[in-house]
Amino acid sequence: MKNLSLITLSVGSMLFFSCQQTPKNNTAAETKDSLSSTTEQKKTERTDTVPATAPTTVKAYNENTVKLVKDKLVTIFKDDLSKNLIPEPSRKFILFEYDLNEDGKTEIFVGLTGPYFCGSGGCTFLLLNHEGEKVTQFTVTDYPVIIAKTKTKGWKDLILSSAGKNHLMKFNGTGYPSNPSVQPIFEGTPGNDLPKFPNTVNADFPWVNF
Secondary structure (H helix, E strand, O other): OHHHHHHHHHHHHHHHHHHHHHHHHHHHHHHHHHHHHHHHHHHHHHHHOOOOOOOOOOOOOOHHHHHHHHHHHHHHOHHHHHOOOOOHHHOEEEEEEEOOOOOOOOEEEEEEOHHHHEEOOEEEEEEEOOOOOEEEEEEEEEEEEEEEEEEEOOEEEEEEEEOOEEEEEOOOOOOOOOOHHHOOEOOOOOOOOOOEEOOOOOOOOOOEEO
């Protein structure tokens, strides 16, 4: 009888301690799952979310130049704009300022995009003077526009690509030829140190709507 009581007591003790340990194991598992879930969430946040303070390479445009270009584009294309012939994807531009004739006043390259301005041969882009007056409207041109070291009549020569070939564009006294595809082929490879618009390696020109 005494042995039976001892066996009963032993079994009861084992059941008691077993019951006490099970919640601890469950709690540990739940804690592990919670930590794992939190870790995965943090990983997802780091991967999928760009911090608001992330650095950017986008160059800031001169506010006055942006307004000048907007007004000029609206004036040049006012008829087609009034008829809604220029779709939304085409109503934006990028710009680049450079002093081509070294008179201390920058000229303005205006790049255009979208189905209205671009085709299989390239895109239309404008060259304006510092007051927004049109110097040349180029057609069938691929980016980037490259500014050469050589000059013609006091203005820097341009190297423009059309249909996969580089062409040398020379100032004629009032402007540049509008269609690069019919101009002389540029012999050689443009140097990496030449100014480019846009720079395809560091495409840092934001598009602006007009």
